[in-house]
Amino acid sequence: MTIKRMDHVGIVVEDLTAATEFFVELGMELLGEGPAEGAWIDGIVGLDDVRVDVAYLRTPDGQGAIELTKFRSPLAGTAEPSAPANTLGLRRVMFTVDDIDDTVARLQPMGGELIGTVEKYGDSHRLCYLRGPQGIIVSLAEELS
Template identity: 60%
Template sequence: MDNVAIVVEDLEAAVAFFLELGLELEGEAVVEGAVPDRMTGLDGVRSSIAMLRTPDGHGKLELTKFLAPAAVAAAPQDPPPNTLGLHRVMFAVDDIDDTVARLRRHGAELLGGIAEYEGVYRLCDLRGPSGIIVALAERIG
């Protein structure tokens, strides 16, 4: 897999959120023209993108803000975790409590609480910028 793309409303806020999570900014660009039009099946695409990579270099996340045509909201707003489609992106962290505290400063909200799974993991789901659900996993055993 090369990357996972997420459409966001506020690119700057989304980039700050994922930088706080430990991803590294690889680059930013504005894309438009025949290639994105052909890929998406939309006419007149113009979007700002930021490409981020995980610290180990194995995963990439593309954050996209559509400038034209405007992004459309999925219904319902902030869908629950059992909604069909892309569910969430999960990241391994060293300290889940510290990570949650840092992401809260970027507007993240816990969907439930931090749960322990069979003495092996501490896990949680957060809602981040543009309603993105991010899961965190801290290995404890």
């Protein structure tokens, strides 16, 4: 048996609206949002009395997706929201964009904070890390050729 595809990345957030708006401004399409609760979700996540609000977003090419989840019950645990990029665990999500400077400029008023600087990688890409809502690190790449 082989993997058919990677379906989506799940991100737990406190402010679902702000996180959704951030990823929509990045260029993702909001496919759906709403609540989920019941025995089926309790069983999946291994917690009792789970009540969540979820937003599901897709990249314009239809190949990647993000599921943003706000836990209403039980409340989400806390993690260091500004953990550095070398912290163990899932740390970032990368997107290829048309214009990295424009993307950074559009996301900064929404709380996007450039972690370092925009750098050129050889002759192929310009790259940067941007911290978004709840400390989510978004890596951006602009193809140069």
